[in-house]
Amino acid sequence: MTTKKYNPLFRLILKVFKYFAWMICGFTFAAFLAAIFGSSHIALGLFPQVFNCIWRFGVILLALAGGAVVIESLR
Numbered sequence: 001m002t003t004k005k006y007n008p009l010f011r012l013i014l015k016v017f018k019y020f021a022w023m024i025c026g027f028t029f030a031a032f033l034a035a036i037f038g039s040s041h042i043a044l045g046l047f048p049q050v051f052n053c054i055w056r057f058g059v060i061l062l063a064l065a066g067g068a069v070v071i072e073s074l075r
Helices: 008-037 040-074
Strands: none
């Protein structure tokens, strides 16, 4: 019986995507708690910077995932 092994880039992308999703969930939870406790002005002030980092990191992650899919399909 043979097992299909993915290349290291594909496994890295999956691991990074998992932590990327956790980061988005964590920021959402923190912003929700800030709104509950009345310090939403801090979260609203940080939102443009955090959104900019998340957007850029997401684009890089999608580009790497596309490259990993191409490499995996060529194998």
